[in-house]
Amino acid sequence: MLNQEKIDFFKTALEARQQQIKKNLDMTTQEMDGLANNELKDEGDHASMSLGRAVDNAILNQQAQELAEIELALDKISGNLYGVCEMCEEEINIERLKVKIFARYCITCREVIEKEHN
Numbered sequence: 001m002l003n004q005e006k007i008d009f010f011k012t013a014l015e016a017r018q019q020q021i022k023k024n025l026d027m028t029t030q031e032m033d034g035l036a037n038n039e040l041k042d043e044g045d046h047a048s049m050s051l052g053r054a055v056d057n058a059i060l061n062q063q064a065q066e067l068a069e070i071e072l073a074l075d076k077i078s079g080n081l082y083g084v085c086e087m088c089e090e091e092i093n094i095e096r097l098k099v100k101i102f103a104r105y106c107i108t109c110r111e112v113i114e115k116e117h118n
Contacts, residue, residue: 001091002083011077013101014070021067025060032056066102073102085109 002010032053076082083092087109096103105113 002094006094007077007082010082010097010101011074014073014077017101018067018070018074021063021070025063025067028056028060028063069102069104072104087112 073082076084083094083097084090085092085106086104088106090106092103092106096107103110
């Protein structure tokens with residue numbers, strides 16, 4: 001089981017990442033709004049704008065998904081469930097948590113889930 005010092009470490013890291021993602025989402029949204037107001041001169045401008053929007057939307061979606069995972073991890077800390085695999089209910093290895101601080105599954109269960117989805 002994770003001791004309080006380690007839980008505090010992960011909570012701080014999760015909150016810092018949460019703030020960074022919120023900042024990124026705000027900046028990207030503002031940039032997209034600003035670009036939408038630009039006057040496009042030709043089809044090349046339209047194509048470039050469409051490609052840029054597609055990339056920005058993909059980034060926004062990925063960041064929003066990560067933010068949701070982080071918020072779930074913070075809820076788990078509040079409920080004393082952080083670091084416990086959602087599938088087998090065993091502890092998630094601390095090295096895995098260091099790599100992916102919002103991990104929901106241990107390595108073994110993650111591999112099972114990935115195989116099922118492929």
